[in-house]
Amino acid sequence: MDRNYKIETFEDVSGLGLIKGFKVAGAACDIRNKGDVSRLDVALVVSDSPATASGVFTTNDVKAAPVVVDMRHLEVSAKAKAIVANSGNANACTGERGMRDAVDTCKFTAGILGAKPEQVLVCSTGRIGEFMPMEKLRSGIKSAADNLSSSDAAGAAAASAIMTSDTRPKTVLVNVEFDGKKFSVAGMAKGAGMIEPNMATMLAFLASDVSISQNLLKETLKAAANKTFNRITVDGDMSTNDTVLCLCNGSGGVEISESDADAIEAFRAAVAEACRVLARKIVGDGEKITKVVEVKVVGARDDAQAEKICRSVGNSLLVKSSWYGCDPNWGRLTDAAGYARTGIELDKLDLFYDGVEVLRKGQPVDGNKPLWKKIVSNKTFGILINLNLGSAEDSILAADLTEGYVNFNKGE
Numbered sequence: 404m405d406r407n408y409k410i411e412t413f414e415d416v417s418g419l420g421l422i423k424g425f426k427v428a429g430a431a432c433d434i435r436n437k438g439d440v441s442r443l444d445v446a447l448v449v450s451d452s453p454a455t456a457s458g459v460f461t462t463n464d465v466k467a468a469p470v471v472v473d474m475r476h477l478e479v480s481a482k483a484k485a486i487v488a489n490s491g492n493a494n495a496c497t498g499e500r501g502m503r504d505a506v507d508t509c510k511f512t513a514g515i516l517g518a519k520p521e522q523v524l525v526c527s528t529g530r531i532g533e534f535m536p537m538e539k540l541r542s543g544i545k546s547a548a549d550n551l552s553s554s555d556a557a558g559a560a561a562a563s564a565i566m567t568s569d570t571r572p573k574t575v576l577v578n579v580e581f582d583g584k585k586f587s588v589a590g591m592a593k594g595a596g597m598i599e600p601n602m603a604t605m606l607a608f609l610a611s612d613v614s615i616s617q618n619l620l621k622e623t624l625k626a627a628a629n630k631t632f633n634r635i636t637v638d639g640d641m642s643t644n645d646t647v648l649c650l651c652n653g654s655g656g657v658e659i660s661e662s663d664a665d666a667i668e669a670f671r672a673a674v675a676e677a678c679r680v681l682a683r684k685i686v687g688d689g690e691k692i693t694k695v696v697e698v699k700v701v702g703a704r705d706d707a708q709a710e711k712i713c714r715s716v717g718n719s720l721l722v723k724s725s726w727y728g729c730d731p732n733w734g735r736l737t738d739a740a741g742y743a744r745t746g747i748e749l750d751k752l753d754l755f756y757d758g759v760e761v762l763r764k765g766q767p768v769d770g771n772k773p774l775w776k777k778i779v780s781n782k783t784f785g786i787l788i789n790l791n792l793g794s795a796e797d798s799i800l801a802a803d804l805t806e807g808y809v810n811f812n813k814g815e
Contacts, residue, residue: 408581408669412676414684417558418574418591419610424451424654426551429560432543434491434536435529443564445543447512448486448608449551453522454652455614456483457621459628461645467495468505469525470646476509476521481617483650484518486608487544488526490567490593495531495643504535511541515548526606526646528593529567562591565606568811569593573684577677581669586613586657588673594685607632607647607681612655613670619659623671624649631678635686635800636717649674686800691807694726695783699798700740702790708745709797712788715743717801726803731775733761740788753789757781 420427429443458477460470476483487508494501509523516523527535547564550557562572573592579585594605609624628647651659659670686695698717703709716722719739725732733754740747754762756778759771778784 407665408579408672410672410676411578412680413576414680416574416576417555418562419448419589419608420553420558421576422587422589422610423612424652425449425610426553427557427561428547428550428552429564430543430546432539434489434539436536443560444490445540445547446488446561446564447544447547447551448561448610449516450484450650450652452652453482453484454650455481455617455620456524456648456650457617457624459625459647461642463643465496465643467493467527467644468497468501469494469527470644471502472505472509473524473646476524480521482522483524484522485512485516486524486526486648487512488565488606489540490565491529492527492533492535493529493531493644494527494535497532497534500534504537507537508540512544515545524648528565528606528644531643565593567593568690569688571688573681573688575677575680577673579669579673581665584657586611586655588677590677590681592681592685605632605642605645605685609649609674609677611651612653613651613657613659614653615651615659619661620649620651623674626671627675627678631675631682634798635682683800686802689802691805691811692802693782693805694803696726696801697785697798698801699785699796700788700790701796702792703795704793706795706797709795711745712740712743713797713799715739717799720804723804726779727805729780731756731779736786747790748792751791753791755787757784
């Protein structure tokens with residue numbers, strides 16, 4: 404189908420500050436309590452005018468205080484003025500005090516910006532079960548507010564301030580043109596460990612200069628997250644803090660409404676593209692990984708079967724370990740596909756590594772062994788499983804499991 408829009412994607416740019424009407428900043432206040440006053444750990448994103456806001460959050464039964472507060476704020480207000488986020492402390496499993504701290508963070512930020520508390524969204528990431536050092540956080544927020552800017556330096560600082568075990572900031576800008584109109588979507592994200600979002604530890608913030616209703620934005624964001632952030636896995640762990648937020652302030656003069664199908668299509672594509680880029684960056688920066696693998700299942704009876712098998716393969720410790728060892732162990736793949744217990748039929752199953760045939764109707768194509776070994780030694784490759792049972796398909800982006808990951812996460 405012909406597209407009625409043109410998209411340009413730019414990676415590793417300065418992020419949300421590139422969107423008209425938004426300013427950002429990053430500040431350092433030693434939230435980790437390690438005496439490091441140089442490491443950025445507070446980010447602030449502010450719209451010049453209240454922006455339509457929506458979010459997608461972790462489905463974990465154990466939700467961090469900021470997640471609970473944001474969900475409440477988005478229920479009572481369709482508009483948001485700011486996002487304030489910190490790294491180094493998740494403010495999760497902190498009881499009533501943690502809730503008070505999250506609420507107070509919104510009130511304090513709102514007071515500085517001249518906004519309503521419910522128009523401030525708060526996010527935290529870091530260690531679970533520790534109380535927030537509020538005096539330090541307030542100092543960081545004040546410093547960030549004093550240095551709000553749309554400059555490249557401010558964008559880089561904000562993207563760096565939300566990092567925990569990340570090795571690099573993650574940003575994207577998507578420019579769109581349709582029907583002689585132009586708009587943009589920008590984003591920044593963090594995430595490297597505890598990654599298997601299901602709306603891991605991941606945060607993503609998007610901003611756009613379009614005008615849109617909250618319901619339409621919510622629908623768009625949920626659909627995009629489902630096929631991007633909800634289709635990645637590093638270690639199979641869902642976080643208490645996973646959050647994706649999007650603010651649209653209308654500064655570009657382009658309206659996205661139900662009455663304009665071309666506008667909706669273009670906006671949905673732009674948000675999906677921004678989320679896709681950020682999701683891939685998260686997996687690519689997974690804690691101590693060496694491989695990024697796309698697992699795709701086609702020919703499934705229905706979407707549920709395809710997704711379940713993708714997750715079963717992508718989260719298998721044996722499969723992930725074989726990837727790390729550059730071992731084309733297709734037996735582990737078929738085993739993981741089978742214990743998803745969706746009713747696959749081995750004598751119908753075809754398997755490919757980067758297009759090279761591994762199994763044909765459940766039988767190994769041994770003549771291709773040298774090619775299998777070469778492919779799984781690459782840093783990135785794809786696995787295609789054709790069930791030959793129907794027309795549904797799905798995919799997931801996964802990482803290998805390394806000794807480095809175990810050592811990094813074994814504790815102090």
